[in-house]
Amino acid sequence: MRVLILGGDGYLGWPTAMSFSNKGHEVFIVDNYLRRNLCRDLDVEPLFSIPNLLSRVRIWKELTGKEINVRLGDCCDYNFLTKVFNEFKPQTVIHYAEQPSAPYSMLDHNAAHLTLLNNLISTLNIIWAVKENVPDCHIIKLGTMGEYGTPNIDIEEGWLEIEHKGRKDKFLFPRQASSLYHTTKIQDTDLLWFYVRIWGLRVTDLMQGPVYGLSTDETELDERLSTFFNYDELFGTVVNRFIVQAVAGYPLTVYGKGGQTRGYLNIRDTIACVELSMLNPADSGELRIFNQITETFTVNELAGKVAKVGNERGHKVAIKSVENPRVEQEEHYYNPVFSGLKELGLEPHFLTDDVLHSMFQIVENHKENIARHKIFRGVKWKS
Numbered sequence: 001m002r003v004l005i006l007g008g009d010g011y012l013g014w015p016t017a018m019s020f021s022n023k024g025h026e027v028f029i030v031d032n033y034l035r036r037n038l039c040r041d042l043d044v045e046p047l048f049s050i051p052n053l054l055s056r057v058r059i060w061k062e063l064t065g066k067e068i069n070v071r072l073g074d075c076c077d078y079n080f081l082t083k084v085f086n087e088f089k090p091q092t093v094i095h096y097a098e099q100p101s102a103p104y105s106m107l108d109h110n111a112a113h114l115t116l117l118n119n120l121i122s123t124l125n126i127i128w129a130v131k132e133n134v135p136d137c138h139i140i141k142l143g144t145m146g147e148y149g150t151p152n153i154d155i156e157e158g159w160l161e162i163e164h165k166g167r168k169d170k171f172l173f174p175r176q177a178s179s180l181y182h183t184t185k186i187q188d189t190d191l192l193w194f195y196v197r198i199w200g201l202r203v204t205d206l207m208q209g210p211v212y213g214l215s216t217d218e219t220e221l222d223e224r225l226s227t228f229f230n231y232d233e234l235f236g237t238v239v240n241r242f243i244v245q246a247v248a249g250y251p252l253t254v255y256g257k258g259g260q261t262r263g264y265l266n267i268r269d270t271i272a273c274v275e276l277s278m279l280n281p282a283d284s285g286e287l288r289i290f291n292q293i294t295e296t297f298t299v300n301e302l303a304g305k306v307a308k309v310g311n312e313r314g315h316k317v318a319i320k321s322v323e324n325p326r327v328e329q330e331e332h333y334y335n336p337v338f339s340g341l342k343e344l345g346l347e348p349h350f351l352t353d354d355v356l357h358s359m360f361q362i363v364e365n366h367k368e369n370i371a372r373h374k375i376f377r378g379v380k381w382k383s
């Protein structure tokens, strides 16, 4: 497969690029360093530094003999993007290139503006670049389970059949996000669905839950091939953050009652899900949606798991409920369907004590880099 990975310098993009390259796919990466720049500007750099993208692909080639092509540029620049599509003629494009942080999107007007423009215009440009250069190309878009919110009914995989006054039809499952970032993901889905109907594009939208972990077969080859590990409130995901908090002797920051339930997955499973979607593409004129999670936990359960393993390793882990800076339900019904990717062959990696021990080990190796002031900042959804 010729696969174009947009956002290929990111937490998920880089491990995906290496994995696909390792499997013999021809990989082309685009990134504009938005994430690196935001982290630098906001003083929330990852736990350890990561070589730039050009160095990363050079190291990858030295170690494996395999080539990954890179173009540094902005997906919101249509001239740039359409040239990349025209030059590479991808069979699959994976769209990771968005501002991915909910708290960042709620920081201030500038952050809201950047998030909205970046996420919607990049998606619009990708749709157009596919239509004008490679209309049969399969678009794999990373959405989020946060698009659904926490409804008091079971969450289906993307679609809901509704019977109303004796008639039936199928619609996108009702969406009700709880941050501006998640709202842009809903708007992405709507854009894709519109152009699927009008132009017959082939699209898979992966409603992904928060990802944890940093080890994949390829990142384990050499430390310089690691992916980002953010532990701050803006760009770190919850399991990653709790582990750093445990190692730093900082009480695990549970928001409010801690009954918020979400679906989670290991970074290895993200790569597997995207690959399964790529190898089994959506049909032309189809918007196919999978819920990309492997198990669900409340925040209290996650804190408990991290505390147990942390204590076994000799850390004295405390858990503290802090005032919830977000506007969200702290106790609610949550029952999402997530069978589609398993039917395609996904074999999940679960959040076991062993997985947590190996994450602790990596964080402990970099303990001296933990900056306590980066851990919690309390970005409020409303002041």
Ligand SMILES: NC(=O)c1ccc[n+]([C@@H]2O[C@H](COP(=O)([O-])OP(=O)(O)OC[C@H]3O[C@@H](n4cnc5c(N)ncnc54)[C@H](O)[C@@H]3O)[C@@H](O)[C@H]2O)c1
Binding pocket: 006, 007, 008, 009, 010, 011, 012, 013, 030, 031, 032, 033, 034, 035, 036, 073, 074, 075, 076, 095, 096, 097, 098, 099, 100, 118, 122, 142, 143, 144, 145, 208, 209, 210, 211, 212, 228, 237
């Ligand atoms: N990490 C998670 O837990 C998670 C969960 C659900 C969904 N997602 C989605 O998966 C995708 C990837 O997430 P991630 O955690 O790897 O985020 P990330 O920020 O690490 O990666 C995104 C990459 O895209 C790049 N980028 C952003 N806008 C760009 C643009 N206009 N042009 C070129 N490059 C651009 C960034 O520089 C970054 O390297 C995002 O769309 C995110 O919303 C992530």
